[in-house]
Structures are given as structure tokens and as C-alpha cells.
Amino acid sequence: MIKIGIIGGTGYTAGELIRLVIHHPKSNIKNVVSRSCPGKLIHLIHQDLLGEKIENMKFSPVIDKNIDVVFLCSGHGRSRKELSNIPSKIKVIDLNQDFRIYDQSFFNGRKFIYGLPELQRDSIKKYDNIANPGCFATAILLSILPLANNNLLQKDIHISAVTGSTGSGKKHSDTNHFSWRNNNISVYKIFQHQHLQEIEQIIRIVQKNFSSNIYFVPYRGNFSRGIISTAYTHSVSPLDETIYMYKKYYKNHPFVHISDINIDVKQVINTNKCILYLFKEKSKLIIISIIDNLIKGASGQAIQNMNIMFNLEEDCGLRLKSVRF
Incomplete structure (x- = not known):
């Protein structure tokens, strides 16, 4: 069994990690660190865990050194400080943004690789540190x-x-307060969202001759979880050829699916799936993409990376059905 530690245990991503791991057949949780709630029962913070086998476990003030892998969920900008206290023999999966950009991916003898399995599965197998x-x-x-x-x-x-309110994290702010978010929608960080940097980085590595621009407008949605993205660009290829190319690319990737009909966010909530729908209008190819931001967009993908690192089946513990209604 893979022994797991989690640092930053009170947030949404940590809560989802715990929920996934307690039903994972090849791993178990050794300890969960929270410096704001040490000694407190975990299920009093993550109340959906009441009645689960972890309900008597308490938050720890420090990480147990007798673990195989640690998940860093303590918040952006804090990973380097946390790593200073983690032995080099312990594998690391960082759910923060600290090591996603390649020129920032080295720290204290560790080299992090960008952990998108549908792009770098073979490389992930060889690394002990995943961003x-x-x-x-x-x-x-x-x-x-x-x-x-x-x-x-x-x-x-x-x-x-558009992303749900859980994308903003658990810490309270004006823009994730119910009275503001309910029956509301807003744009933020137009062309400047922090994820744009990692998107551009990957695209320019995969297609080295790409010299055009990527324009990204993110929205805050009035729902709790999920992301729906619409991308469009110029394309001269027939739609059927493009769809065939997508299906071929993702043929051996268990969590990405191409839909023949239009899609909606509820199809992926509570799953590690990404579902894509493609269509054309004149010379423009439009691609709609949906994921659960807390699972495929965070904790589920982290488990997927762990599975690959430890040579398990990639979908181990992640065979999840959506909550459709």
C-alpha cells in the first residue's frame, strides 16, 4: 500500500484528495497536516467524511516522515517552505502553482515535471516530483x-x-460569498490569468513553430464546481478529419472522451473525466471542454499522477460516475 501524507488539509482540494484516497485500493492516508487545526478531528472540517473509515483521524501539526508520497495543498507560494522539511526520498505532488513554469521547476535538488498525463505520461513515470x-x-x-x-x-x-466558486479556494472573499455569487456572473483577469502562462508554455513546446497569440477570458460562475471552456481558432481541415484526429490522440487515455453531441458541466461533476465536443462554423473550429475543477482539475489528476508514478493502472481509484441529477 502506498503511504500518503497531505499538507494543507483543510481546503477543498485536500478534502477531495481524502475522499478519493479512502476508496483507493492501493493506498492509504498516513497523516494530514493542518497548522490551523492541529489535533482536530478531520471530519469536523470535512463533514462529508463522517461515517468513513477516516472519521477518527485528527489533523497533525507536522508531516510523518514514514510516507511514500506527499501532496502539497497548502496554497500558492508556500510549497518551497514545505519542501524544506520533507526528506528527498519522499515523492512530491504539488497541487499549487509554484513549480508549473519550467524556469521555476527546480528547488532544493528536486526537479518538477508538469503533470498532465495526456501529454507526459511516459515522463511522469520517471520523475519523483510532479507539478x-x-x-x-x-x-x-x-x-x-x-x-x-x-x-x-x-x-x-x-x-x-467559466469556473465554479470552489475554484477560488476555501478562504472567504467578496467574490465567493453566496450573496454576491448567487444569480451573478463576472469576468476577471482578462488576458492575464495565471494559468495562461502554463498554457502558452505547453503549446509552444508541443508545437514549436506556434507564433500566434492565445487570448483567454475567464468567468466566475454562480455554481459551486465545474469548468466549461470554449476555444476557437482557424481551421481548414474538414470536421470529420479533425474529430478522427482527436479520437486517435486520446485513444489510450482513459479520462478524455469525444462527444458526438453538445455537452454540459453536469456530465463530469464528481469524475476525473474531460469531455470534448467539436464543431465548425465556416473557417473556425470550436472546441468545448468540460471538467470538474476539483477532480480532473486538481485532486483526481493528482491521484492519476500518483498512479502513474507508482506503476498502477492509471484509472485506479478513479472510476467515478458523474452526479447527473
Whole structure:
């Protein structure tokens, strides 16, 4: 059994990690660190865990050194400090954004690789340190990777995407307060969202001759979880050929599916799936992408990366059905 530690245990991503791991057949949780709630029963914070086998476990003030892998969920900008206290023999999966950009991916003798399995599965097997992709980045990259892989991104890419309130984290703010978010929608960080940097980085690595721009407009949605992204760009290829190319690219990837009909966010909530829908209007190819931001966009993808690192079946513990109604 893989022995797991989690640092930053009170947030949404940690809560989802715990929920996934307690039903994972090849791993168990050794300890969960929270410096704000040490000694407190975990299920008093993550109340959906009442009645589960972890309900008597308490938050720890420090990480147990007798673990195989640690998940860092303590918040952006804090991973380097946490790593200073983690022995080099312990594998690391960082759910923060600290090591996603390649020129920032070295620290204290550790080299992090960008952990998008549908792009770097073979490389992930060889690394002990994974930078888990951002939620927007996951949804968007999966929608355009096959085009980049075939050198078909020749002009600007325009993207809009809506995320649920859990994408803002558990810490209270004006923009995730119920009274503001309910019956409301807003744009933020136009063309400047932090995930745009990792999207551009990956696309320019996959398609080295890509020299156009990527324009990204993110929205705050009035729902709790999920992302729907719409990307469009110039395309001269017939739609049926493009769909075939996407299905071929993702043929051996268990969590990405191409739909023949239009899609909606509820199809992926509570799953590690990404579902894509493609159509054309004149010379524009439009790709709609949906994921659960807390699972495929965070904790589920982290488990997927762990499975690959430890040579398990990639979908081990992640065979989840959506909550459709």
C-alpha cells in the first residue's frame, strides 16, 4: 500500500484528495497536516467524511516522515517552505502553482515535471516530483493539444471559460460569498490569468513553430464546481478529419472522451473525466471542454499522477460516475 501524507488539509482540494484516497485500493492516508487545526478531528472540517473509515483521524501539526508520497495543498507560494522539511526520498505532488513554469521547476535538488498525463505520461513515470496542472489549464490544454501535436495551430486562439466558486479556494472573499455569487456572473483577469502562462508554455513546446497569440477570458460562475471552456481558432481541415484526429490522440487515455453531441458541466461533476465536443462554423473550429475543477482539475489528476508514478493502472481509484441529477 502506498503511504500518503497531505499538507494543507483543510481546503477543498485536500478534502477531495481524502475522499478519493479512502476508496483507493492501493493506498492509504498516513497523516494530514493542518497548522490551523492541529489535533482536530478531520471530519469536523470535512463533514462529508463522517461515517468513513477516516472519521477518527485528527489533523497533525507536522508531516510523518514514514510516507511514500506527499501532496502539497497548502496554497500558492508556500510549497518551497514545505519542501524544506520533507526528506528527498519522499515523492512530491504539488497541487499549487509554484513549480508549473519550467524556469521555476527546480528547488532544493528536486526537479518538477508538469503533470498532465495526456501529454507526459511516459515522463511522469520517471520523475519523483510532479507539478499538478491548474484547473483552467487542464480543461483548455486538453481541448487544443491534438491540434498542437499535429502543427495545426496557425492563427490566434480565443478562449472563454467559466469556473465554479470552489475554484477560488476555501478562504472567504467578496467574490465567493453566496450573496454576491448567487444569480451573478463576472469576468476577471482578462488576458492575464495565471494559468495562461502554463498554457502558452505547453503549446509552444508541443508545437514549436506556434507564433500566434492565445487570448483567454475567464468567468466566475454562480455554481459551486465545474469548468466549461470554449476555444476557437482557424481551421481548414474538414470536421470529420479533425474529430478522427482527436479520437486517435486520446485513444489510450482513459479520462478524455469525444462527444458526438453538445455537452454540459453536469456530465463530469464528481469524475476525473474531460469531455470534448467539436464543431465548425465556416473557417473556425470550436472546441468545448468540460471538467470538474476539483477532480480532473486538481485532486483526481493528482491521484492519476500518483498512479502513474507508482506503476498502477492509471484509472485506479478513479472510476467515478458523474452526479447527473
